[in-house]
Amino acid sequence: MRNKIVAGNWKMNKNLSETESLLRELSAKLPDTDAEVMVAPTFVNLSGAVHCLESSIIQVIAQNMHFAESGAFTGEISADMLLNIEVDTVIIGHSERRALFGETDEILAKKVKAALAKNMRVMFCFGEELGDRKSENQFNIVESQLKNALFNLDADSWSRLVLAYEPVWAIGTGETASPEQAQEMHAFIRNTISQTYSADIAERVSILYGGSVKPSNAKEIFSKPDVDGGLIGGASLVADDFVGIIKSI
Secondary structure (H helix, E strand, O other), X not given: OOOOEEEEEOOOOOOHHHHXXXXXXXXXXXXXXXXXXXXXXXXXXXXXXXHHOOOOOOEEOEOOOOOOOOOOXXXXXXXXXXXXXOOOEEEEOOHHHHHXXXXXXXXXXHHHHHHHHOOOEEEEEEOOOHHHHHOOOHHHHHHHHHHHHHOOOOHXXXXXXXXXXXXXXXXXXXXXXXXXXXXXXXXXXHHHHHHHOOHHHHHHOOEEXXXXXXXXXXXXXXXXXXXXXXXXXXHHHOHHHHHHHHHOO
16 A cells, blocks of 8 residues: 655745744644655754654655765755754655756766665655647656666665656646646556566555645545645645645545
8 A cells, every 4th residue: 555645845935933833733733644744844944843743743854965975065964964853754856956956867866875875765856847748758758857866776775765746847837737647647657667666666656746736636636546645835835725635635
């Protein structure tokens, strides 16, 4: 049985007091659920978030990390630093990291390897842009991103991977991805993993959808057989919206 997951990526939003306020509200309103619920505040608020959620089932995860253990990497964060504050899951490969900060498949492969070497859990993001979708090249792009960053891993590593498919073309562009398009890509991803590794690994890995999930569309998206939850952006910054999405899974 695959894990159902709803994860909120807060990006560069919320100061410490705002973070603590939102976490208290989420904890108070959190519905009974079998899904894993995660939040990814900004780095400077991770420790505070962990402390705030000591008695909650909500997990605190990181938005990014560097592949080096330490060194002259101004502004970067290592796996050991995250583990030291009890954060053991990290998002790697988010579309904004790729597009705005030049993170290549090669860099992401090193990050994934570094996180797994520390027994961390990795939420790996990938997905095509609008030009790729319009040229009907989306499947090639997605397969390439998976192959370059993940398909050098041994089979055992997949037990600590969560995948998050981001159709970049459907985020803030005015374009809309249908639940059927989400299912089509998720099924393709699972089949690609099955062909490269095994059907068992493909069936066990959770694949999240990260394309502007809202309370109004979450239930239909999450009902698709190969969609195991969502990586939520803006809606995760509003307690009632995030709770509504959790209730939909």
